[in-house]
Amino acid sequence: MRYIKDIKEGDNVSEHYLCASKQILKTRVGKTYYSLLLQDKTGSMDTKIWELSDGIANFEAGDYVKVEGSVVSFQGGLQLNVRRLRKSQTGEVDPKEYVPTVEGDMEQMYQELLGYVDKIGNAHLSQLAKKFFVEDKAFAERFKTHTAAKTMHHNVMGGLLEHTLGILRMCEFLADAYPTVDRDLLFVGALFHDMGKTRELSSFPILEYTDEGQLVGHIVMAVEWIGEKIREIPGFPAPLANLVKHMVLAHHGELEYGSPKKPAVLEAVLLHYADNIDAKVQTFGRILSETDKESNWSYYQKPFESSIRRTRY
């Protein structure tokens, strides 16, 4: 495959890319043209279609497209001028080439997650977790590939899975370290805490907040979802149902971060910290990876209210 990062001025390009955005514009003389942003996992490229001829098939933002064109230099950047374009067909493209993806193997990671599901001893909680992660295939598939955030941390394909797994491992350590912790409740909280994001954010390649996501938010969406599944489980104790919902509701830790309740059980306190740690480690790494290799210090970083530094001495 011809990666965008390798394209140079003067190249002729014939390749499949993801159309990340499409604008219909007019030149000064009133002629319609398209301005596109094409992307693959290595970068993106300003693209124009000046002639809307027969060679240009119908397509929309979000489609994979096969383009043919040539690359010119314009105002200090590169611009691809397209002569022919069609939508890519199933099988022609491998989505992993077009969106950033976690490093680990997603199938293997999901198996590890199911291992934690199996460790849940309480019958009601076990049943509840399996209703999502084992029995609901569509959910499982979506969960496996979704992102954990629109920006900042784990905003890659599989990011939600990776993040959830990082938290589960930490929760296992914490349950081992502090014997008063209820391991089952903690695991269920970790598994469920961000699953509302599969509906709050649309999937790759186009990452947008959904209307429901903006109006209701992933925290309350997850609580409703959990409530629905619980109603399908006969004899699920009401106090336990409330505790599970509370784990999700309180995991942002502070009202001003969108949790309508402060953590009131120890497991909710711990889940909040585990979530925070995993997100901060990932954000820290991402910032340093974007910082000049020569420099120990990054620019000022709002999430850390400080410049951050490589640990190098």
Place this chain on the structure above:
Amino acid sequence: MRYIKDIKEGDNVSEHYLCASKQILKTRVGKTYYSLLLQDKTGSMDTKIWELSDGIANFEAGDYVKVEGSVVSFQGGLQLNVRRLRKSQTGEVDPKEYVPTVEGDMEQMYQELLGYVDKIGNAHLSQLAKKFFVEDKAFAERFKTHTAAKTMHHNVMGGLLEHTLGILRMCEFLADAYPTVDRDLLFVGALFHDMGKTRELSSFPILEYTDEGQLVGHIVMAVEWIGEKIREIPGFPAPLANLVKHMVLAHHGELEYGSPKKPAVLEAVLLHYADNIDAKVQTFGRILSETDKESNWSYYQKPFESSIRRTRY
């Protein structure tokens, strides 16, 4: 009825009261006795049962009880020493005599509220509102008599109804005054915004946060409840469902006051203000009613971050 506010030292009392609390204690010499708080709508009275004889039937806090005893003065206050006690029977007591109640007629107020339900033009919203306020008799009954708060404002029987009605009237004014407002959505938001309190707080006479109330909170409880009813209405548009939930979620106005979302539609902004105004007016009135009649100024009041003053000149 013999009201508590009228009882004096030396009186013999034989009356029904509400037992608001019951503690089992031991004297220094190790003898068991009961310490009760009996109340009616006019006040409460420290009560002791020193001899647990046959005359003292089984009862618990929250029961209405018929007591016989005599009143003594103890450490500057009055104390009722009980000789005989039994639980009151249905029909012997009128709950309104035992808990503070709104001034207006609750039936009439509920009819006024139903008038607003009738004004909802959108078929889906109308159906949804009726599922609660018309068809669900248990809900309607509970809503009619519930309190709007544990302390501070409208914490009387019927307070939730009175508060909801006050907001509905203001919402009608606002919808008339500002033509861009969606009247139906605003009315539904007003009707639903505090209905979770019927489950967040236990009913009179014992006013306590329920476990669900503390773990989940009335806002999210209401959203789940609304979601359940909506699923029973075929063809209810998803965006409308999200908007209705948003009205309830955002009505506290600020994340730090427990709303997981800030108001994002005009109706949510207005509902938040109407709620605030009605609560503040009621709180203002209550504080002044407890302030010395001679004095224009109250003590410092935290909800207003100021002393408050009668408008007298």
Place this chain on the structure above:
Amino acid sequence: MRYIKDIKEGDNVSEHYLCASKQILKTRVGKTYYSLLLQDKTGSMDTKIWELSDGIANFEAGDYVKVEGSVVSFQGGLQLNVRRLRKSQTGEVDPKEYVPTVEGDMEQMYQELLGYVDKIGNAHLSQLAKKFFVEDKAFAERFKTHTAAKTMHHNVMGGLLEHTLGILRMCEFLADAYPTVDRDLLFVGALFHDMGKTRELSSFPILEYTDEGQLVGHIVMAVEWIGEKIREIPGFPAPLANLVKHMVLAHHGELEYGSPKKPAVLEAVLLHYADNIDAKVQTFGRILSETDKESNWSYYQKPFESSIRRTRY
């Protein structure tokens, strides 16, 4: 009239516009030229005068000017190059064509406002309100056409009048709804609360904070002004004078928003809310009117700490 929004490249223009700003600059070779911003109610236009010949009469920013020139395209925008310019004469221009104006009829709105003045029963307060709105013609004229804010809400000619009227209507509703409210004090507070803005902000067409506005602020300016008029009314009770001043002082609701006192009487609490609601509704509408018609959601809006959404479903 030739509106700015309709002007195109290549046009010859001969029209009256408002000169919103005038800068005297030098080209690289040291020749003096003028850079102007001309505006009408439909927009504004970058304008240059390259040759300061006899055809260019004296004028200043804030003047209406008759210009003749031709329109060229420059760096993606339009530029008017002026050949002749003179100040417009009285009668040649209608100010309403040059500044944005409220939709309603200002005279009619002012009559409605006077209706509220007439409803004030208390003789002292009635006299006081009339001293401003009836007897002080200059004030009345200025109040009628002034803006309520430099940016954000009601920042159009007549905006102060429209805003004050919106609040008066709401205050009337509130006084009807809550019988403990002192209607007279509330009306007077509503009438006076923003009148300091007529001196805090200079008038259209040039909207700037005055020196007094920045050093003293419209709130305290209004209080001083009220004090002066009160001294002209024999027997005006001191407590009532203080209450009227308090209404104005406290109407921003919070110390950090510039009110040196928190609302301490119920009418001050209500005025604060009514002010807030009317401003928020207007701001909400303005943001949505500037948002892409296709999109339900605006960009993030600081005054609402959220994106805001059209109520469409």
Place this chain on the structure above:
Amino acid sequence: MRYIKDIKEGDNVSEHYLCASKQILKTRVGKTYYSLLLQDKTGSMDTKIWELSDGIANFEAGDYVKVEGSVVSFQGGLQLNVRRLRKSQTGEVDPKEYVPTVEGDMEQMYQELLGYVDKIGNAHLSQLAKKFFVEDKAFAERFKTHTAAKTMHHNVMGGLLEHTLGILRMCEFLADAYPTVDRDLLFVGALFHDMGKTRELSSFPILEYTDEGQLVGHIVMAVEWIGEKIREIPGFPAPLANLVKHMVLAHHGELEYGSPKKPAVLEAVLLHYADNIDAKVQTFGRILSETDKESNWSYYQKPFESSIRRTRY
């Protein structure tokens, strides 16, 4: 004089004291009696009048009274039981014996203050300052003996004068140290900044916020007052008037401390700091004087968000 701090159980007392408060109460058997708080500058004493006989003349809280009675011990404290009481006559009492007073000589301090008035070079400002401190005898007298605060700092007779003088001295240093400072404006600001307190707080012996003080506040009261005097001075420049008002308005330094404007000229910034320093030094001293002499550390002190320590090593 027989000081309260020297009175012991069993004493017979016949002395003039200040009646700081008077309550009319009833015994259990329904007999009316008075409960008083008598004070002198050394302390206060619980006082009762059990028999309202001919020996007890009319009096009110705030009066000086001559009492005769005997001292008993009651619940771990002393109680004066009064047999005879009459109001003191002019000349019988020296107010300085009854309220705490600054250490320095108030007349001398006022002369020093007038020295600063004389240093004001600008004719308009000089005239303005003299209108208050020289020409308005009632004001001067009241200013001389008033307190600077109800609690915390300089809450003694003459405290306002002492505080103002401390600030004037610091302002003189600052004007010497930083040549860009306008000395006249700074002095006038220092002289006027707290003068509203003479009307915000009632005078000794009864120290209470007045109605005007609570509704309007000493800052805005002073601004109005200054405005009135300025109107009596022909040709007083408007910008200068606004600057003087701004000095007073901004001297609390932060909106949340009740200043409706942040300091915007250098003199306002400096006045704010000088005010703060003088108040903090006085508060610091008062706290340490109330702290056990053996101990270096006080208890936690809210105004310093810390325990504070004697500088002893």
Place this chain on the structure above:
Amino acid sequence: MRYIKDIKEGDNVSEHYLCASKQILKTRVGKTYYSLLLQDKTGSMDTKIWELSDGIANFEAGDYVKVEGSVVSFQGGLQLNVRRLRKSQTGEVDPKEYVPTVEGDMEQMYQELLGYVDKIGNAHLSQLAKKFFVEDKAFAERFKTHTAAKTMHHNVMGGLLEHTLGILRMCEFLADAYPTVDRDLLFVGALFHDMGKTRELSSFPILEYTDEGQLVGHIVMAVEWIGEKIREIPGFPAPLANLVKHMVLAHHGELEYGSPKKPAVLEAVLLHYADNIDAKVQTFGRILSETDKESNWSYYQKPFESSIRRTRY
């Protein structure tokens, strides 16, 4: 041993206790007596010495004393009236009986801590850690038995050791889980982060902030201490020295919690979280242990800004 919690009215007591405080007071008639607070690990007891006879030897607060006396009831509590008192001699008392102590074996815990010291690979860091925990016997002894806080969490003998160990275990997990973490720096940070508390707080039995503790604080004290030891290690790299100090400086996580720097390296971020988690778990447990066993919910808890709940369902 006769524990304080078992003492009853009428008992004669002859036992060793810790004198936690001693006040010299006078009766009304002017006779000197002592008021003491005696404590053991089960509680404390109000104690009086009315007669300062030969039987009462010299002693101070902080001494262990052998007392003989009898127990009376006074104002609803017990009071020990002492007839004879002498200081206890070495060997007569076991300090563990007099102050609360961690459950685990302190020697064993300290060995586990030394195991972490041994895992430090970097030669400079290893040398530095050993200078404190291995070579400085006095420090080691003090560290082993010290408390981690004056109130709230781990405020028992050995609490600092237990807390440090809890954090070390978590840091090991985190270093395993996130490969970019510098394990050596993280371990050193964990070992050192609270060691300043051994000088900030005096030791058991009298737990007080020292003068240095209040003026300088344990964070900066530790940094100075580390600096001194580092100067004894030839060739210790300056950047590494700064990183170690930063770990300690930043571990409170926020400036407003007394850290003069925000965490700027990943290890500092993680240490802050590990510290927080261990403290919160311990505090959570302590609160629940003090909450009525019947009740799921505690009272409102400031550190959690919520009531907290047992995880019971």
Place this chain on the structure above:
Amino acid sequence: MRYIKDIKEGDNVSEHYLCASKQILKTRVGKTYYSLLLQDKTGSMDTKIWELSDGIANFEAGDYVKVEGSVVSFQGGLQLNVRRLRKSQTGEVDPKEYVPTVEGDMEQMYQELLGYVDKIGNAHLSQLAKKFFVEDKAFAERFKTHTAAKTMHHNVMGGLLEHTLGILRMCEFLADAYPTVDRDLLFVGALFHDMGKTRELSSFPILEYTDEGQLVGHIVMAVEWIGEKIREIPGFPAPLANLVKHMVLAHHGELEYGSPKKPAVLEAVLLHYADNIDAKVQTFGRILSETDKESNWSYYQKPFESSIRRTRY
């Protein structure tokens, strides 16, 4: 000397400048060139070296360089194209021509500072101050020329000295005005409070935070430094050592501004205010000097949360 502010298009330049930054870049065709920023005290100039020939000697950012080249206009600014460049030699340049410097004579100012050192009466404090300002020549030299801040106030050569002197003068006034103040401690605090900046910030001409500065900060660095010197003074009382450190630690006044302790002694409170005043006066002056001379008002200034105004009337 040919100052940068006087250079025009077309000039040939042959002069010494300070190379403030140096970047090695590549043209589109892959040829290496240098992009420099040259500066003197009057400004800075974009500079390019297109041909890396023999005429271009080795140099780095921070060097003074002799350049020859010609000035062209590029994208609206001037650009110096260099033909020849060599490092300047000692004696060829006077650093004061290249970096902004305080107006006063630095030697004279330092003598004034030493005068304050001489006024310290306490023998230990005197010895301590002299160890830095008299005996440590390298320190003295560095202190004399250092800046007090990277931006905002006193960010010129000698700025630290000027700022420290300003504070010392104010401290002398305060010690005179308030007799309870410990003059010696206050002077020592003033002398030491910002001396850590000599190591926190690298010297002119390149002003950067050092690694130690970012990780540890000037406050704690100074405390360590003071501790080291104190250990060289036999018999320095421990409480006094702690007080001196506290003066430095607390001088930012608030935890959120990086002081790990709030001021707890009066001298620390006063030092904090004196520091603040001197910095604010300087910042105020700098902003006004950068504001259009015609205008009384600056733009909004974050450090003052306001626009600021010239005192002109």
